[in-house]
Amino acid sequence: MGRELRVRFAPSPTGYLHVGGARTALFNWLWARREGGVFVLRIEDTDVTRSERRFVEGILKALSWLGLDWDELYYQSGRLDVYRAYAERLLREGKAYRCFCTPDEIAQRLKGLRGVEYDGRCRDLSPDQVEKYLAEGRKPAVRFIVPEEKKHTAYLDFLRGEIEFKRLTTGDFVIMKSDGTPAYNFACVVDDYEMGITHVLRAEDHISNTPKQIWLYEALGWEPPEFGHLSMILGPDKRKLSKRHGATSVEELRDHGFLPQAVVNYLALLGWSHPEGKEILSLEELVEAFSLERVTLSPQIFDFERLRWFNRKHLARLPSGELLQAAEPFLKWLGEEALADREKLTKALGLVVPSVSTLSELVGHPDLIALFRRPTLSNEVLNELSQGKKLEVLEKIVARLPSRLTRDDLRPLVRKVAAELGLKPRDVFHPLRLALTGRDKGPELAAVCEILGTEEVLARLSQALATTKSER
RNA sequence: GUCCCCGUCGUCUAGCGGUCUAGGAUCCCGGUCUUUCAAGCCGGAGGCGGGGGUUCGAAUCCCCCCGGGGACACCA
Numbered sequence: 001m002g003r004e005l006r007v008r009f010a011p012s013p014t015g016y017l018h019v020g021g022a023r024t025a026l027f028n029w030l031w032a033r034r035e036g037g038v039f040v041l042r043i044e045d046t047d048v049t050r051s052e053r054r055f056v057e058g059i060l061k062a063l064s065w066l067g068l069d070w071d072e073l074y075y076q077s078g079r080l081d082v083y084r085a086y087a088e089r090l091l092r093e094g095k096a097y098r099c100f101c102t103p104d105e106i107a108q109r110l111k112g113l114r115g116v117e118y119d120g121r122c123r124d125l126s127p128d129q130v131e132k133y134l135a136e137g138r139k140p141a142v143r144f145i146v147p148e149e150k151k152h153t154a155y156l157d158f159l160r161g162e163i164e165f166k167r168l169t170t171g172d173f174v175i176m177k178s179d180g181t182p183a184y185n186f187a188c189v190v191d192d193y194e195m196g197i198t199h200v201l202r203a204e205d206h207i208s209n210t211p212k213q214i215w216l217y218e219a220l221g222w223e224p225p226e227f228g229h230l231s232m233i234l235g236p237d238k239r240k241l242s243k244r245h246g247a248t249s250v251e252e253l254r255d256h257g258f259l260p261q262a263v264v265n266y267l268a269l270l271g272w273s274h275p276e277g278k279e280i281l282s283l284e285e286l287v288e289a290f291s292l293e294r295v296t297l298s299p300q301i302f303d304f305e306r307l308r309w310f311n312r313k314h315l316a317r318l319p320s321g322e323l324l325q326a327a328e329p330f331l332k333w334l335g336e337e338a339l340a341d342r343e344k345l346t347k348a349l350g351l352v353v354p355s356v357s358t359l360s361e362l363v364g365h366p367d368l369i370a371l372f373r374r375p376t377l378s379n380e381v382l383n384e385l386s387q388g389k390k391l392e393v394l395e396k397i398v399a400r401l402p403s404r405l406t407r408d409d410l411r412p413l414v415r416k417v418a419a420e421l422g423l424k425p426r427d428v429f430h431p432l433r434l435a436l437t438g439r440d441k442g443p444e445l446a447a448v449c450e451i452l453g454t455e456e457v458l459a460r461l462s463q464a465l466a467t468t469k470s471e472r
Numbered sequence: 473g474u475c476c477c478c479g480u481c482g483u484c485u486a487g488c489g490g491u492c493u494a495g496g497a498u499c500c501c502g503g504u505c506u507u508u509c510a511a512g513c514c515g516g517a518g519g520c521g522g523g524g525g526u527u528c529g530a531a532u533c534c535c536c537c538c539g540g541g542g543a544c545a546c547c548a
Binding site: 010011012014044046047049050099101102103106107113114115116117141142143160163164165166167168169170173174175176177178179181183184185187188203204205206207208209229231232234236238239240266269270271273277279296297298299300301302303305306308309310312316354355356367411414424425426427428429430432433439440441442443444445446 | 473474475476477478479482483484485486495496497498499506507508509510511540541542543544545546547548
């Protein structure tokens with residue numbers, strides 16, 4: 001049993017955190033938390049041209065938003081000396097060599113074909129030749145020597161079992177780029193070793209990198225960690241999920257009004273299932289139930305509809321205080337005055353939120369407009385109100401309105417008025433709703449009235465009455 | 473082209489040789505409740521990619537085919 005579990009999530013800050021990465025992070029995090037292990041976050045920012053500070057911040061923020069915290073944080077850009085030292089060692093031991101070929105030259109020689117390995121041209125350069133090139137100021141890359149017999153290899157994947165490669169077409173690959181920064185496979189190995197990573201849990205697209213990394217471990221005399229590969233998350237077209245599939249980054253989901261709880265819950269169930277088939281789960285419950293045994297290996301399609309369902313469920317179970325806090329960014333359009341009335345806002349949300357799937361649907365929501373702004377009755381509505389006994393209905397309601405209208409008062413009031421006029425309750429509710437909100441649908445009217453308050457109800461009814469009459 | 477992974481309703485999945493005429497969830501459709509819409513509740517439609525084996529018995533094990541995906545950079 002021995003060592004404690006140490007896992008890591010190693011994103012490169014060349015873009016926002018997308019859902020695939022988020023799921024990998026989540027699974028690693030859940031596993032670490034479940035086993036009382038350590039979750040390491042490592043920013044792989046060795047590609048200076050593509051890495052950006054804002055992406056680093058975005059990724060950290062997105063992880064925090066999801067509720068995933070890390071125990072240790074490293075930046076590869078701050079460890080360049082470490083990689084150089086190990087590269088020097090491999091050079092010294094004859095396990096790597098300096099390569100002066102430029103990418104252009106190689107592309108030329110190999111005709112830019114895919115799957116064609118580097119021809120090893122610089123492998124046997126004489127020391128003199130190397131010195132000469134260096135003296136000329138040429139900047140070499142460092143390539144790792146891949147012995148022919150190693151190209152048939154295998155490793156034991158802790159999720160998939162033995163994975164065997166019959167004949168890899170990996171030539172001597174670059175471990176240090178000519179600009180002095182390490183290439184991915186090298187930095188990754190050095191760091192996983194130095195950071196004491198015991199298990200590498202990542203997505204399937206890294207399976208083909210695993211042999212290279214294992215060779216590196218062998219060359220450096222280190223025991224490799226265990227490797228396990230998760231499935232891929234695909235778009236609806238079954239292609240690797242990318243920007244063109246719409247909102248696929250965590251920050252976009254947040255901006256679209258998804259709750260972190262919902263995103264986490266959805267992602268957890270994408271490639272993993274609860275032993276008892278439970279579906280709505282909190283982060284704590286996920287930690288409690290998580291295990292590698294229930295991980296699914298077939299690729300999953302990212303299903304927005306399903307995410308929306310999870311969001312509805314989590315929206316429904318969110319305490320009103322937290323709901324208001326989460327909804328606030330989507331309520332700015334209501335104006336300062338409305339925003340200041342927390343009590344009314346909370347009640348209004350309780351009424352309106354059950355009808356939305358995402359918080360962004362609150363923006364310009366007609367039910368909210370009806371609650372916070374006095375309606376302008378359309379000609380259609382005015383015409384409707386002038387038909388039949390509708391004006392009488394409104395007048396009677398106004399006449400019988402108690403000085404303080406509560407939620408429980410409306411129904412008896414409506415029944416009474418309906419009875420007096422020989423109408424069905426619905427024939428009273430309908431014009432009342434129209435006059436009050438300008439719409440023929442919306443939340444329970446009694447609740448709407450209570451939120452509006454007696455004064456406002458009276459004002460709206462009077463106004464509706466006046467306008468309808470003047471139009472007639 | 474080479475190598476690797478995967479294959480249960482449209483989607484997410486349960487299933488780890490018999491309890492499966494394959495269960496749940498979502499989506500879709502219908503009904504119900506309600507003053508309306510939504511939610512809720514009830515019901516319906518919908519699947520083991522194909523072919524060979526192994527076995528008394530295969531969704532479950534093996535092989536082939538087919539299909540889908542991924543990787544083949546001085547990107548990570």
